[in-house]
Amino acid sequence: MGQKMLMKGNEAIAEAAIQAGCRFFFGYPITPQNQIPEYMSKRLPKIEGGCFLQAESEVAAINMVYGAAGAGARVMTSSSSPGISLKQEGISYIVGAELPCVIVNMVRGGPGLGSIQPAQSDYFQSTRGGGHGDYRMLVLAPSSVQEAVELTQEAFDLADLYRNPVLIMGDGLIGQMMEPVEMPERKERKDLPAKTWAATGWKPGCGRDRAVINSLYIDPAVLEKHVNHLYEKYAAMERNECRWQEEMTEDADYVIVAYGTTARIARSAMRKLREAGIKAGLIRPITLWPFPAAPIAKAAKHAKAFLTVEMSMGQMVEDVRLAVEGATPVHFFGRTGGIVPTVREIVNQVEALAKGGC
Amino acid sequence: MAVVYEKTKLLTDKPLHYCPGCTHGIIHRLVAEAIDELGIQERTIGIAPVGCAVFAYDYFNCDMMEAAHGRAPAVATGCKRVNPKNIVFTYQGDGDLASIGAAEITHAATRGENITVIFVNNAIYGMTGGQMAPTTLPGQVTTTSPYGRDPKLCGYPIRVSEMLATLDGPAYISRVSVHDVKHILDAKKSIRKAFETQIAGKGFSLVEVLSACPTNWGMTPQEALKWLEQNMIPQYPLGVKKEVE
Amino acid sequence: MAKLTIAVETCKGCGLCADVCPRHLLALSKEINSRGYHPIAISDQDQCIGCAFCARMCPDAVIKVEK
Incomplete structure (x- = not known):
């Protein structure tokens, strides 16, 4: 470093x-x-x-x-x-x-x-x-x-x-x-493929095919094959690139899912909730695509509820619901328009869930 | 027997998809011959447009990239900046260059980007079926100006070469035509000159080539060439518009 | 004397070459190629002067000229 x-x-x-x-x-x-x-x-x-x-x-x-x-x-x-x-x-x-x-x-x-x-x-x-x-x-x-x-x-x-x-x-x-x-x-990663496809100048017999950088495949069968390849x-x-961070999810009754800046605020909220005796945990997706569905599905087996917190009207929450597959309720709290959710607001949300016995 | 004339090896064996009598084929050949004669095949990268020439990457026998509609000058810029020793050209029609790509061509020109632009002006959108282009003549009937282009309703055609020649960036701009053999020979010289301008590192070069579209003009190939000569050249005067020594 | 070689299969029969031939030696053939066009044909090879106007006019680069 x-x-x-x-x-x-x-x-x-x-x-x-x-x-x-x-x-x-x-x-x-x-x-x-x-x-x-x-x-x-x-x-x-x-x-x-x-x-x-x-x-x-x-x-x-x-x-x-x-x-x-x-x-x-x-x-x-x-x-x-x-x-x-x-x-x-x-x-x-x-x-x-x-x-x-x-x-x-x-x-x-x-x-x-x-x-x-x-x-x-x-x-x-x-x-x-x-x-x-x-x-x-x-x-x-x-x-x-x-x-x-x-x-x-x-x-x-x-x-x-x-x-x-x-x-x-x-x-x-x-x-x-x-x-x-x-x-x-x-x-430097040694496993990266050489860019033999790049358009850098070509002549017959130069050791590679003529480069054509292109996204047009006019034949439907060929385009379908190309998209399948993608x-x-x-x-x-x-399989290989899904990343996330989990904190205190093993015994969590309430799992907060948040990413980016919001996850930092959610982490503070989670700690406050633990201090208050509520078993909260946090899953922070690092890759938003591919979405880390596996840890969410795993936590859904024991959690009483999920709370997704975002600076939006609720977008990632749809992926959380897909991952949970109805196993347990998934709630949402968000602020939008450029307003950042506060620790207090998140704590209140989870406390309300806990009081409601959800 | 000696070969007087044969197809350049800078064109692939793939048969051109253009309609019978479409002069895109002539312009392809002139560009390919210029690259061949200048001996720059191994460092030339061509950028194909969207429009009738979208498949240009199948025809020019050099490395090629296919750009989004109107974006060829931006793609060429990225390509050239990475490998300044490469010779980079775009091949664009009037809808691509003068309408949706008006910003990209203007800024590539004013930056003096050291690329060569082959601008094919046939006063119509060919690939999509003969709609009005930014270079369609006043009164010209197209599928989206069925009563003839009315300048009061949709403005006037753009003289791209004259407009870009007002900028400080370009080094060479000319307008040529391919309606007869004499003009084809002149067009070839101009295209060669444009590539030489780039090779010399002088900056942006553009050749506007007046071209015929018999199919969408609703004419025979012969009538189309005559119409080009009689109607397009008065609107788009031929000649060198800018040349920096 | 010159020799024209016409790539009959890639000719689209537009006839632009015929219009520029100073000796008027080119005309569309009665034959039809595999793509459905009447390709261009030379009527009297011996009369060709090898000016290559036809080849320079051809949009499909189908004409080779030797002299």
Whole structure:
């Protein structure tokens, strides 16, 4: 581990990307993620072969990512909710063409222009693909600046491994918060496939096939085969990449499920509930897709009830219900519009469940 | 016997899907010949558009990428920035470049992005069935301007080359036509020049090629070439619009 | 004397080559190729001067010219 520094989440993510070998960044300003492009604009031109470019729009930025990833580079873009909506076209093409890249979404309130305050209301968009067509992205949800650094670094490896975009889903709090952070030294993964598919220049007899970076398969049978191939990759992601953190779930009567910033607040609430004699536990999904259904299903065998807490009107709660499969009641508490739930509010929710004998 | 003329190896053996008499095929050939003659096959990356030329990746015998509608200049930018020694070109139609991709082409041009753009202007959306394009002429009948394009209702056609030539970024912009052999030879020179501009690192180059769409114009191939000459060239004057030495 | 070789199977019979032949040697064949087009054919090979106008005009690159 390197030296401990005090860094803003956005800047820490940018530096982590550089440490992971990212040399190309294409973005467009939008609050609350501007420190990522700003940091990249300072750092990348000073690194040999590095390039930062402020695109004319989020649409252009994600298509620059497509071009750079198609040429074999480690590349990243970042935005916040309305900008991520604009990028969906490009993301769908990137998935279709099987290109690796990392996308950061510092989620803000919506719908529409919404607010610039933290939110988690892009969960559906992030975990269901987001754009048109059958596809998924790996979605990583850090709950601290340190974890944001580690997940960002890993995201590049995972993107290369699966030839699929990886989304870092944070929120305004993770992006803007300053915390002590250590940059881990980059450990290069040896099992990553060589990018023999990249468009870098070809001539007959050069040792590889002509590269065609493409998502168009006009023959339905061929497209179905291609999509099946994508889903084989998603099945492998579900087998290998599902991550979560569990705290005090073994004996828990009430299991809180929360991710990102909300999970930190939920953790404090869980401790307060334990102090008050209520057996509360916490499951924190780290990958939002693939969703950690297994630990939830396991806890559902003994828990009296679940409480899902989100900064939205209830999106992840649907995945929790799918995982619980009716074994026990699943309740929801959420604040939205950029309002962050408080420890007191969560404690009250669980206490009410306990009093109701639920 | 010596070969006077044969199909360049920079075109694959795949038969072109274009309609009979569509001049996309001529323009493909000119681009492929330019790449061949300049000896840059092994470092050239082409970016295909959405529209009639969507399958261009099947025809150009070099590494290719297929872009979303209008986004080819952005894709080319990403590709070129990663490997500046590559020669990167986009091949785009009028709907792709001048309508949905108006922002991407304008900003690639003003950045002086060192790429080459082949802009095929046939004044209509071909692939989708003959709808009005940003370059459709006033009065021209299309499937979405069935009474003729009315500028009062939907504005005027865009002269892309002249518009982009007002920017500081571009190094070479010209408009050519392929309606007869003389103009085809001129078009070839211009396309070659555009690639040479990129090879020399001078910056953004674009060749607008006036092209015929017999099927959607509702004409024979012969009538279409005549219509191009008589109607499109007055609206879209040929010539070099910008050249930086 | 020049020699034209026409890739009959990829010709779409648009006839643009016929219009530019200075000797008017090209015309659509009565035959039909496997894609359903009447391909172009040269009537009198001996009269061809090998100018290659036809090949330069052809949208489908079906004509090879030797001299």
